[in-house]
Amino acid sequence: MNTVAQITTDSAKFKDKKRKLWLLGLVVPNIANVAMLGYQFGPKKAKKLFAAAGPIVLHGIIPVIDRFLGEDSENPPEDAIAELEADPFYEKVVNLYIPLQYIANIYGNYLASKSSTPLSDRILIGLTLGVVNGVAINTAHELSHKAGKRQHYLSHLCLAPTGYNHFRIEHPYGHHLRVATPEDPASSQFGESFWKFWPRTVTGSFKSAIEIEKRRLERKGLSFWSVHNELLQGWAMSITYHAIMLKMFGKNIIPTQIAQSAYGITLFEAVNYMEHYGLKRQKLENGRYERTMPVHSWNNNSLFSNILLYQLQRHSDHHAYPTRSYQALRHYENVPQLPVGYASLFLHVFIPKYWYSIMDKQVIDYYQGDINKINLYQPAKENVLEKYSDYFNAKNNQEIKEVSK
Template sequence: MVGISYPLGAPASQVTWRDGKRYLWLLGLVLPAFPFAAWGLAAATGYGIFWWLLLPVVFGVIPLVDLLVGKDSDNPPDSVLAWLESDRYYRWCTYLFLPLQYAGLVLACWLWSRGGLSAVDKAGLTVTIGIVAGFGINTAHELGHKKDALERVLARIALAQTCYGHFYIEHNRGHHVRVATPEDPASSRLGQSFWAFLPRSVYGSARSGWHLEKQRLGRLGKSPWSPHNDVLSAWAMSAALFTVLTAAFGPGVLPYLAVQAVIGFCLLEVVNYLEHYGLLRQKTPSGRYERCTPQHSWNSDDIASNIFLYHLQRHSDHHANPTRRYQALRHFEESPQLPTGYAGMILLAVVPPLWRRVMNPRLLAHYEGDVTRANIHPRTRGKVLARHGSR
């Protein structure tokens, strides 16, 4: 997937690395264009099944391509990381996601409100918009970690559709500090199903984001109930968006807007669930947690999922270097590896017996059979230790 070339006129010692996936990153823009594709195909054929098309593409086609194409574990050499991150082409691959995301949302509101679609068709369109919104949160994740003020603003805009603007605060200043510890609501535990994890992460992340902002404003001598609170301003942005859409298309669009938002942030949370499942940072003699290492994130180098998720699956390097841009993230051999990409793992996560059968043995193998080194769910701790503790 990679090659080496020399820039014209450069000395032989100056080597330029060529990203073999450079133009594949544009495929990330296919997903937010799906509402338009569904509309065109449904109108051309008269078949309402096309409103549901994105669902089997994301959870059928992409996992299949992951299995057929395989993995890419090549890393860019350290000597080209600065050059690679400065290439603005990669930034535009993420910037362009947002206008497509919101154009699709406006189209959906128009279709929901104008009539002509059956209840099943509207449901399919809602699911499609919700999936796009979930991928929009991933785009916001990539942009929100950057130092550039424009990218941070774009991240907040991308999050407005799912009413999840607090993620911008909690993820950067909460999750990245507490990752792979029992204190982190976004780090799932051994023995904890996704359905038990979901309410804890949703509520805990919102509460954590509010608490972090309250602390920050307290240090500045300001009240949390003020325009300076980034959580309140993020929620206000969502309220303004929904108000404008309701004013333009009528109150009938509100139920669909609410459902697509829930679908979007549930996609985020199921990804949170699988990224650190059961992994635990040990405490040092000082009582503090050890530094986060590549062994505290589940990784995957499956190509298709990584293309559509902007290398999110190289999660260990992301935690080691949060501001590093997606195209420069590296694979670590010592990281625990998922059996397939995120799209396929999501299907396992929503079926807890299948998830446990696949992931619990991998987690135990990662800790060489010592289950006491894992982050165990308190409610199932006795059961887990009784079953695996003797190992």
């Protein structure tokens, strides 16, 4: 049984201790802006360090801060959630990310456009912008779950630099419906490397978004090519953004734009890969999957990375209550827990050997050795059964023997 961690704070006196800390969510685009200043005006010997500031901070500095600050498992009282949700401060913090994101992109492309900027630096600047725009996909995620059209268009604005606008449609109406099932392209499977997952999720989510929007328009008696197609609206915003950038700065920014989009998408999909690895909703007697519960997501309470990512790492509560705003998300006891925060796991994800070494046995232990309960990557089934034969219980021994023959 899943239980929400409790706190003793009197709800009548409840104050969000992290209220001012949420402003740290604006650090990522500002790191890029400061780095671009350093690149333009700093010493020549340090230019490449400034250009690569995004990846350096993401993969090197944030994990260290996460370890130093530790975890935060405090939850708001249940009767304080409505007040938290109604407080406009939290929405303003999310919306403020967008102008800072665009300042970083404009500044970075300006520097990349200069004839004196070498190709290697243009690519490194692109990687730094990729960190900004990858986190912006998470900003789009927060906005995409809101009901208002304004939030949806702001979500598309966040997605325009990476061109990942289909996410606004597929995530709330596709992924949340199929999460932790073999049918979901955005749920990674046990034994599936990130480099197998990446093309599956990118192409599968794109196709899913088209089908979802096509069905929505058909119900209204409209063509897919209608002006009411939100996918076309989002893609038009992305095309317009890139056209303006090219018009302003010229073809020198093309390597920067390609690098930022590819890296931003890769970072976000790496997070997707972490969030549901190997977890599966079981099928009921009627053939349908059980309802989505907190146990179908990996959870983490690393304080600093949760602040930067609007508590995305409290993913168990997010899938249990998809419309709940970030400031009200709760920690659950007795659900799958990641050993560290997302920032500390990126390099493990990118090197499958290390990912498997820290996560596979956790999945097997969680399902008490019953491979039939695991969301298994079927092409890797034989290798998985052979590799972990000692960890699966007697229930699976016959299947293991048959595979090994």
